[in-house]
Amino acid sequence: MSKPKAAPRPTAIDLAGAIARANAGTNHHVARFTSQVEFARGLAKALPKESAGWPALIERAEQTVAEAIASGEAGRIETAVTKAEAQMAPIGTVAKTFTIHCAGHAHIDMNWLWGWQETVACTVDTFETVLKLMDEFPDFCFTQSQASVYEIAKDYNPELFARIKAKVKEGRWEVVASHWVEGDKNLASGESLCRHLLYTRRFMKEELGLEPEDVTVDWSPDTFGHAHTIPSIDARGGVKHYYMCRSGANDRPAAFWWKGPDGSKVLVNREIQWYNSDLRPHVSAKLLEFHKMTGLRDWMQVYGVGDHGGGPTRRDLTVMKDMTTWPIFPNWKFATTRSFFKILEKAPNLPTLDQELNYEFTGCYTTQTSIKRNNRYGENLMSEADAAAAIAHASLGRAYPLEKLGKSWRDVLFSHFHDILPGSGIRQTKEYNAGMFQRIQASAGQIRTQSLRALAKAIDTTAGGRFDATAPGQLPEHESIAMGAGSGRASNDISNAGFVPDGGRAFVYFNPTAWTRSEIVTATVWDMDNGPNAKPMKDRRYVVTTADGAVVAAQRVGDGHYWGHNFVELAFPIEVGALGWSSCIVTEGAHPEGVKPGCWWLKHDGYANMSPAPRVLENDLIRVAFDRTTGGIASLVLKATGEDLVDREQPVGVLEYVLERAVGMSAWVLGDVQSRATLEIDGLDVIASGPHVATMRAKAKVNSSRFTVDYIVRAGSPVVEIKVEGTWT
Numbered sequence: 001m002s003k004p005k006a007a008p009r010p011t012a013i014d015l016a017g018a019i020a021r022a023n024a025g026t027n028h029h030v031a032r033f034t035s036q037v038e039f040a041r042g043l044a045k046a047l048p049k050e051s052a053g054w055p056a057l058i059e060r061a062e063q064t065v066a067e068a069i070a071s072g073e074a075g076r077i078e079t080a081v082t083k084a085e086a087q088m089a090p091i092g093t094v095a096k097t098f099t100i101h102c103a104g105h106a107h108i109d110m111n112w113l114w115g116w117q118e119t120v121a122c123t124v125d126t127f128e129t130v131l132k133l134m135d136e137f138p139d140f141c142f143t144q145s146q147a148s149v150y151e152i153a154k155d156y157n158p159e160l161f162a163r164i165k166a167k168v169k170e171g172r173w174e175v176v177a178s179h180w181v182e183g184d185k186n187l188a189s190g191e192s193l194c195r196h197l198l199y200t201r202r203f204m205k206e207e208l209g210l211e212p213e214d215v216t217v218d219w220s221p222d223t224f225g226h227a228h229t230i231p232s233i234d235a236r237g238g239v240k241h242y243y244m245c246r247s248g249a250n251d252r253p254a255a256f257w258w259k260g261p262d263g264s265k266v267l268v269n270r271e272i273q274w275y276n277s278d279l280r281p282h283v284s285a286k287l288l289e290f291h292k293m294t295g296l297r298d299w300m301q302v303y304g305v306g307d308h309g310g311g312p313t314r315r316d317l318t319v320m321k322d323m324t325t326w327p328i329f330p331n332w333k334f335a336t337t338r339s340f341f342k343i344l345e346k347a348p349n350l351p352t353l354d355q356e357l358n359y360e361f362t363g364c365y366t367t368q369t370s371i372k373r374n375n376r377y378g379e380n381l382m383s384e385a386d387a388a389a390a391i392a393h394a395s396l397g398r399a400y401p402l403e404k405l406g407k408s409w410r411d412v413l414f415s416h417f418h419d420i421l422p423g424s425g426i427r428q429t430k431e432y433n434a435g436m437f438q439r440i441q442a443s444a445g446q447i448r449t450q451s452l453r454a455l456a457k458a459i460d461t462t463a464g465g466r467f468d469a470t471a472p473g474q475l476p477e478h479e480s481i482a483m484g485a486g487s488g489r490a491s492n493d494i495s496n497a498g499f500v501p502d503g504g505r506a507f508v509y510f511n512p513t514a515w516t517r518s519e520i521v522t523a524t525v526w527d528m529d530n531g532p533n534a535k536p537m538k539d540r541r542y543v544v545t546t547a548d549g550a551v552v553a554a555q556r557v558g559d560g561h562y563w564g565h566n567f568v569e570l571a572f573p574i575e576v577g578a579l580g581w582s583s584c585i586v587t588e589g590a591h592p593e594g595v596k597p598g599c600w601w602l603k604h605d606g607y608a609n610m611s612p613a614p615r616v617l618e619n620d621l622i623r624v625a626f627d628r629t630t631g632g633i634a635s636l637v638l639k640a641t642g643e644d645l646v647d648r649e650q651p652v653g654v655l656e657y658v659l660e661r662a663v664g665m666s667a668w669v670l671g672d673v674q675s676r677a678t679l680e681i682d683g684l685d686v687i688a689s690g691p692h693v694a695t696m697r698a699k700a701k702v703n704s705s706r707f708t709v710d711y712i713v714r715a716g717s718p719v720v721e722i723k724v725e726g727t728w729t
Contacts, residue, residue: 026074029081033065035281036328040091042288047094054091061087085327092327098297100287101335101343102320103174104142106130107222107276107306108149110181110417114308115428123152124160126309131163134172137317141334142167143174143302145219147200148181148414154207161207168208174336175210176217178239183416185226186358187365187372189379190233192416195409197237202406212238217337218266221245221275221302223418224668225358232260241341243302245271248358254293255344259354267344268353269300269337276306279316279332281323287330296347300340361422361668368423368430368667374437375421378412378444385444387512388451391579398454401447408444411436424667449494452510461506461583504587511576518575520598520692520714522557525586526567537568543589544572547582553591555692571692573598573715597691598715615684617694617713624696624713624720627651631681631698631709636720653722655679655709657702679707691715704729 040058044051061084068080085092106126111119127149130142144150153161167173179196204210218239220226225248234242242258247270254272257265272293273286283301290299304311324332344350386405392398415433419425507523528537538559544552558569576582602616614625614634625635632651637644646652656678660671679700687710688695698709707726714721 023074026077029078030065030069031281032326033061033081033084035284036085036088036326037062039095039281039284039288039330040088040328042285043091043095043098046288046291050094051091057088057091061085088328092329095328095330098287098291098330099299100284100330100332101298101300101340102279102332103300103302103335103337103340104130104140104312104316105275105302105304105306106144106309106311107304108146108309109307109419110146110148110414111429111432112307112419112425114426116432120152120156122309123149124157126311127153127160127164130173130311131160131167133312133314133317134167136314137321139334140312140317141172141174141336142312143176143337145176145179145217146181147177147179147203148417150175150177150207151203151410165208168210174338175204175208175215176219176243176337177204178215178218178234178237179220180410180413181417182220182222183413184364184418184421185220185223185230187375187421188416189376190229191383192379192413193230193233194237195382196413196416197233197239199406199410199413201237216240217341218242220418221271224360224364224422226356227358228354228356229260231258231266232262232264234266235260235264239266241337241344242266242268243271243337244268244357245275246360248356248360252353252357253351254290255296255347256350257352258357259352265352267341267350269341269344271302273301275302277301277303278305278313279303279320279323281329284330294347294350296343298340298343300335300337302337361424361665363665363667363669363671364422364424366423368425371415371421371423371430371433374433375412375415378415378437378440381440381444381448382409382412384512385448385451387579388448388455388510392451392454396454396458398451404443404447408440408447411440422668445494452494452508455510455581456508459508459581459583461508461585504585506583506585508581508583509574509576510581511579514578516575516577516580518573518716520571520716521574523554523570523572523586524567525570526565528568528588537566540568540588541591542568542570542586543591544570544584544586546574546584551589551592553595553691554586555688555690557688557693557695573692595691599692599694599713600690601686601694601696615686615696617686617696617711619694619713619715619717621716621718622713622720624711626684626696626698626711627654628684629681630654630678631684631700633711633720638718653709653711653720655700655707655724677702688712 037058040054044054044058064084064087065077065080068077071077108119108123108126114122134140134142150161150164153164164173168175177200179193180200181196183196185193201212201215204215216239218230218234218241220242221244223244224246226244231242252270254270256268256270258268259265272289273283277283279301286301287299291297303316305313320332320334323329382405385408389398389400389405393400415421415436420429420433505523505525505528509521511517525537525542528540538556542554542556544554546552552572554570554572556568557571560567570586572584574582574584599617599619602618614627616626617624621639623635623637623639624633626632627634627648630651632654633646634648634651635644636646636652656676658673659675660666661674663671665671679702682699682701684696684698686695687697692715694713696711698711700707700709705726705728707724710721710723710725712721712723
């Protein structure tokens with residue numbers, strides 16, 4: 001006898017989910033109706049002259065839907081919504097004169113809260129998603145900024161880049177990369193901002209076949225403030241349009257002409273929604289807000305998941321295609337920024353702003369100072385290397401290192417990204433920047449050094465006769481070891497290795513700027529005259545013979561021992577023409593007599609170190625007095641006018657120790673201060689007293705940490721240089 005079959009187990013039912021699915025259609029229609037009513041009310045308020053009778057239409061439509069909802073019958077509700085929309089048809093006719101231009105975009109942060117490998121991965125994945133959506137939605141178009149992300153695609157996924165190029169050619173992938181990255185517009189130098197345009201334009205031409213006229217937008221939505229000079233630089237680089245979100249204040253116009261100091265203008269669209277938004281019905285309110293501010297019935301919404309990339313989603317596209325069919329709603333259309341800016345250009349009476357657009361996050365001017373130091377050193381090094389290479393090419397026919405300079409410049413530009421240079425990244429951000437900077441130093445540093453050495457080799461530096469070794473018959477063990485590696489390589493300076501065995505030391509000084517400079521310079525002399533009776537280098541006197549035969553005293557400003565070699569550092573005046581050079585020779589010798597020093601320090605009496613009076617440095621242009629209590633500058637007098645630029649009761653240049661409480665956004669803003677203190681001053685001493693350089697050194701401490709602050713005055717200069725060194729413990 002067979003066993004009876006077991007009864008089937010009851011299937012688990014997700015009752016809540018089933019109800020939600022059953023009600024989804026009804027809920028959608030109700031939400032659709034509610035959104036249209038909200039837009040109709042807003043439209044009536046925006047157009048009082050056209051909306052007579054609209055409130056009654058809206059009220060009647062609401063009553064129709066309310067009655068259906070009260071019945072609880074899904075079919076009746078959907079029918080009622082359709083009927084209510086017909087009742088509001090006159091409003092719908094006007095609503096369809098308004099259009100939201102939907103520009104899909106992916107905001108991809110370079111190395112923000114992740115390392116380079118993640119930046120590459122999210123870029124590649126984002127672009128794969130976009131291309132798949134383009135296959136699925138034939139009318140979908142996409143807008144992407146930053147040359148850096150295109151280079152990522154080219155270098156790490158050539159097949160992907162080829163598909164992007166095809167979409168660019170079709171006109172469905174819009175390139176708005178006029179700059180290498182979406183960079184900082186306050187801390188970056190003017191030369192660097194020009195290089196952004198140069199290298200990005202070149203990349204777009206070579207890789208995508210795009211001319212400057214094809215890419216007219218400076219895309220800077222997340223940039224933390226904008227310098228007044230940006231329109232001038234952009235306009236000269238073929239930029240006509242500017243897209244921003246953070247404009248320094250929320251009361252800026254939504255659209256305006258931005259005028260630079262030279263009169264150049266760019267047309268600005270200020271994002272009033274957010275550059276990482278999604279497509280939803282409530283966004284239609286921003287269209288009316290834009291209309292109120294500009295009078296236009298067209299508004300651009302930039303949408304797409306951002307920061308870590310992602311871009312437009314399938315939900316965005318399907319929702320948009322649905323909303324544009326709603327009869328009492330604006331048109332929603334896939335668009336490019338280029339098409340919208342053409343509409344914006346025709347807008348009458350847009351205001352003009354002739355000013356900087358600051359400030360956003362003021363803490364970013366001091367956060368992660370190593371990144372800021374790397375940037376400024378990198379910018380200066382690249383300008384000097386470029387100038388040296390160009391002059392060597394023009395003068396000597398030396399090959400111009402176009403590719404190497406371009407690569408190093410692009411590395412500098414990459415670190416301008418608005419979360420790298422401002423310091424709002426993480427540890428990996430700083431580490432990648434440090435490694436990149438070392439690569440810039442190595443490549444551009446050697447270009448500069450070898451170009452200048454080639455020029456120096458072609459220059460006659462004998463200055464009226466050759467200088468021979470002072471002891472030609474010395475024993476082997478007394479031979480000079482001056483042909484060593486030199487120092488300066490770690491600090492971004494030109495390597496000052498000495499390649500002269502003995503005798504006078506020839507120096508060539510180059511001026512990388514476009515104006516004549518007459519300044520105090522320094523020279524490092526290595527291992528001079530090691531004979532058995534030679535004095536230590538620091539105990540000798542040195543003179544400088546210039547190319548015209550003039551002899552001036554050289555002031556010793558430093559000395560030391562470096563990896564087997566002895567050296568002295570000397571300071572003296574020299575003049576060099578614009579993009580030119582000047583030579584001189586340093587030898588041992590007595591200083592010329594009767595020459596007035598160019599700078600000095602004021603001695604009060606034999607007990608100056610014990611005097612309570614301020615200590616003073618002077619030259620012919622300025623007089624600087626220092627406060628013994630704080631170590632700061634208590635007085636800075638311009639001798640030409642007698643004006644004192646400093647309030648003696650509030651010394652300047654004073655080191656402070658400020659401790660913030662641990663709060664969010666501490667990288668972006670100056671937070672809640674827990675304590676503030678002026679550092680304790682251990683001493684205030686003159687360490688150089690002229691004739692060319694005078695230096696006051698303040699020794700400061702906080703807890704167990706020690707610092708030195710050097711205030712440097714040079715002959716013939718109204719500048720007070722401040723150099724701070726310290727050790728945190």
